[in-house]
Amino acid sequence: MKIDVISIFPEYLSPLNLSLLGKAQSAGLVDIQVHNLRDYAIGVHGSVDDTPYGGGAGMVMSPEVWAKALDSLMVEDTDLIILTPAGKQFTQPVAQEFSSRSHLIFACGRYEGIDDRIRQYYSQPEFQDRNIRVHEYSIGDYVLGGGEVASMVMIEAITRLIPGVLGNPESLSEESHNSEGYLEYPNYTKPAQWRGIDVPEILLSGNHAAIAKWRAEQAQLRAEKNR
Ligand code: ADE
16 A cells, blocks of 8 residues: 655654554555655745635645645545544544555645645546545544644554554454444453452453453443443
8 A cells, every 4th residue: 555645744754654554664565655745835935825715813725735746646546635623533444444445645734724625626527537536534523733643543543454564463353343333342461460459250261252252241331331
């Protein structure tokens, strides 16, 4: 999978080279390129934003700057993901869906966001004919300083679902949200007693069927309590 991320703060995205994603890139499973939007700035001052039509606070990112960046990266079969708190909610099923795509572009807006004509322009039939799809996603109902952290959240959730990225693929089938919306059961490791608190007896029993049943119940209880 090829992933392009466009931001005015490319350094913000350096954690993408660490841990699981760093290894996935070295193994050739994922190719992540971060691009500086300022490289596509126009005008003598090299600005990337301007005041909003209709008035109001803040600045809006200029469409031509974004289009120059996007035109250079857009190929057949691309999903363009615009990060905005006004987008659709990003969830595990969405991550699953994107994990089988070939090319994702993450557009990280700052300030009051990107001129809406970017979304409109790349949604036109000529782009649809080239299998270019435009999406707006939010990672939750709160407002971040920009789309950078949101894009990292999405990239981490999506790429760990690509076959070969996780060391132990079994952890995928057991974890939260994978089986009918259940959250994961509580986990314990050694020692069996710690600061006066015992590991539940059943986990020491060796009875795999009973353990599986107990874990399913615990996951259900946790979901009822927390959701
Ligand atoms: N940009 C600012 N807040 C955001 C959010 N919650 N999700 C995605 N992009 C954002």
